[in-house]
Amino acid sequence: xxxxxxxxxxxxxxxxxxxxxxxxxxxxxxxxxxxxxxxxxxxxxxxxxxxxxxxxxxxxxxxxxxxxxxxxxxxxxxxxxxxxxxxxxxxxxxxxxxxxxxxxxxxxxxxxxxxxxxxxxxxxxxxxxxxxxxxxxxxxxxxxxxxxxxxxxxxxxxxxxxxxxxxxxxxxxxxxxxxxxxxxxxxxxxxxxxxxxxxxxxxxxxxxxxxxxxxxxxxxxxxxxxxxxxxxxxxxxxxxxxxxxxxxxxxxxxxxxxxxxxxxxxxxxxxxxxxxxxxxxxxxxxxxxxxxxxxxxxxxxxxxxxxxxxxxx
Amino acid sequence: xxxxxxxxxxxxxxxxxxxxxxxxxxxxxxxxxxxxxxxxxxxxxxxxxxxxxxxxxxxxxxxx
Numbered sequence: 503x504x505x506x507x508x509x510x511x512x513x514x515x516x517x518x519x520x521x522x523x524x525x526x527x528x529x530x531x532x533x534x535x536x537x538x539x540x541x542x543x544x545x546x547x548x549x550x551x552x553x554x555x556x557x558x559x560x561x562x563x564x565x566x567x568x569x570x571x572x573x574x575x576x577x578x579x580x581x582x583x584x585x586x587x588x589x590x591x592x593x594x595x596x597x598x599x600x601x602x603x604x605x606x607x608x609x610x611x612x613x614x615x616x617x618x619x620x621x622x623x624x625x626x627x628x629x630x631x632x633x634x635x636x637x638x639x640x641x642x643x644x645x646x647x648x649x650x651x652x653x654x655x656x657x658x659x660x661x662x663x664x665x666x667x668x669x670x671x672x673x674x675x676x677x678x679x680x681x682x683x684x685x686x687x688x689x690x691x692x693x694x695x696x697x698x699x700x701x702x703x704x705x706x707x708x709x710x711x712x713x714x715x716x717x718x719x720x721x722x723x724x725x726x727x728x729x730x731x732x733x734x735x736x737x738x739x740x741x742x743x744x745x746x747x748x749x750x751x752x753x754x755x756x757x758x759x760x761x762x763x764x765x766x767x768x769x770x771x772x773x774x775x776x777x778x779x780x781x782x783x784x785x786x787x788x789x790x791x792x793x794x795x796x797x798x799x800x801x802x803x804x805x806x807x808x809x810x811x812x813x814x815x
Numbered sequence: 816x817x818x819x820x821x822x823x824x825x826x827x828x829x830x831x832x833x834x835x836x837x838x839x840x841x842x843x844x845x846x847x848x849x850x851x852x853x854x855x856x857x858x859x860x861x862x863x864x865x866x867x868x869x870x871x872x873x874x875x876x877x878x879x
Contacts, residue, residue: 503859513857517847522859559877662878706847709875713850713857721873722822732878740876744845 507531514710517747525714532711536568536699543684545697546653551575553651553694555642556599556607558592560712560719561657563599565700567715569655570605579645581638582611584618585630585724592720599717608649610641617795619726625801626794630726633794640791643782646694658698661705664750665735667757680765684758690774690783701758702751816868818842836860838870849874 503512505524512522523531539545546552552569556562556578569576580596583589593609600607612618622633646654663682670678686696700708712719727733742749777784779792788796818827818838832838835851835858851858852871864870 503861512859515846515859560875561877661876665878704847705875705877706850709850709873710857713852723877727878730878733876736876736878740845740848743847 513714514706516704516707518704518743518751520747528710529714532564532703532707533568533571535703535707536565537572539684539702540697540699543697545655545685545699546574546695548574550653551577551649551651553642553646553649553654554578555638555654555656556580556596557657558595558599558720559657560717560721561659561662561700561705561708563596563657563717563719564708564712564715565655565657566599566605567603567711567717569699570603576605577649577651578605578607579642579649580607580609581641582609582613583634583637584611584613585620585726588720588722588725591722595718595720608645610645612637617798622794622798625798625805628794631730634726636790636794640780640782640789642696643693644780647692647782651694653695653697655697655699657700657708659700659705659708660702660750660754661736661739662732663698663701663754664739665732667754668735668739669731676765679762682757683762683766692781692783702755704750816864816866816870819869819871821871821873830866832864834860834864835862838864839872842872844872848876 503515503522504510505512505527506521507527508524510524513525514528515522552574554562554566554569554576556566558580566576566578578596578600580593582593597607597609599605617637619630619634622628623630626633642654645651667682669675670682684698684701688694739750772785774783774785776782777787777789777792779788779795782789782791786793816829816832818829819825820827829838829841832841836846839846839849839851839860846860850871850873851862852873853868
């Protein structure tokens with residue numbers, strides 16, 4: 503198979519784009535595609551200071567690599583989740599990536615505050631992914647504020663967005679559909695814009711880019727992801743994509759262009775106030791992070807309370 | 816040839832396969848869901864395979 507651009511032997515075929523690429527041409531194609539998404543959706547510009555949320559996986563490291571290569575001002579932020587060896591290896595890969603490229607990286611470890619994900623799950627019996635999402639949202643927002651960033655960029659890719667969209671449509675989660683956009687404008691002065699520059703690039707493309715750029719990412723999956731519904735949606739979409747290439751990109755791109763505005767218009771605007779716990783924006787007395795934290799404290803205290811001795815008679 | 820499936824770390828010995836596309840069909844893997852790696856290069860579906868090849872099939876699917 504020959505490269506569509508230069509006719510050299512190809513290393514990757516992209517059926518959705520009816521193209522095949524050699525290594526240099528794919529790297530060019532991928533970087534240009536991300537740059538076009540950034541420009542088209544007005545995500546940020548050269549004057550922006552971008553907090554890149556990096557997990558150590560292929561998507562976020564590929565994103566950071568593209569943005570740094572394009573000369574954007576970036577600060578990497580890694581939230582160490584405390585999920586055993588998986589989290590240790592994720593942190594190690596992220597730190598190695600940043601050091602090798604001389605990039606600024608900030609790390610926050612949940613275990614330092616007694617909030618490692620397994621401890622939260624054990625205390626509250628909540629699903630791990632729910633606690634993880636709450637913590638990520640809080641710490642990404644807080645880190646952007648602390649490090650003077652104008653925008654938070656995450657590595658959500660086309661497959662993530664297509665699977666989420668399918669789930670939201672199947673259950674008609676209109677409030678979630680209203681917020682499923684590649685650019686989320688802040689609704690409070692302590693929040694910054696959130697963007698997804700990879701929302702039109704597939705997992706195959708981000709994995710190919712990471713491989714070709716020599717990025718040593720964590721290949722293993724989070725142990726808590728096994729059996730997740732999103733993986734079922736991804737498998738269904740992969741089947742559709744195999745039969746009809748371009749299905750996923752059409753699904754997401756056309757939703758954003760033609761339908762997301764309708765749901766956003768219907769969204770009830772709620773006024774955010776300051777959380778009584780952490781001072782970050784909140785829609786109740788406590789934000790969801792501080793509520794979860796309070797729940798953990800309460801349940802750990804109840805567990806530590808000695809059981810009264812049984813008395814006869 | 817030796818085939819390693821990642822991230823599971825499962826190893827298989829498979830013979831009588833001429834091309835990458837045939838290997839993926841034999842294992843019932845959709846082409847867009849894995850990187851096919853030989854040494855430091857990626858292979859497309861039409862790439863020929865040899866009996867002494869070491870192939871890594873690395874899943875690109877992530878998330879929960």
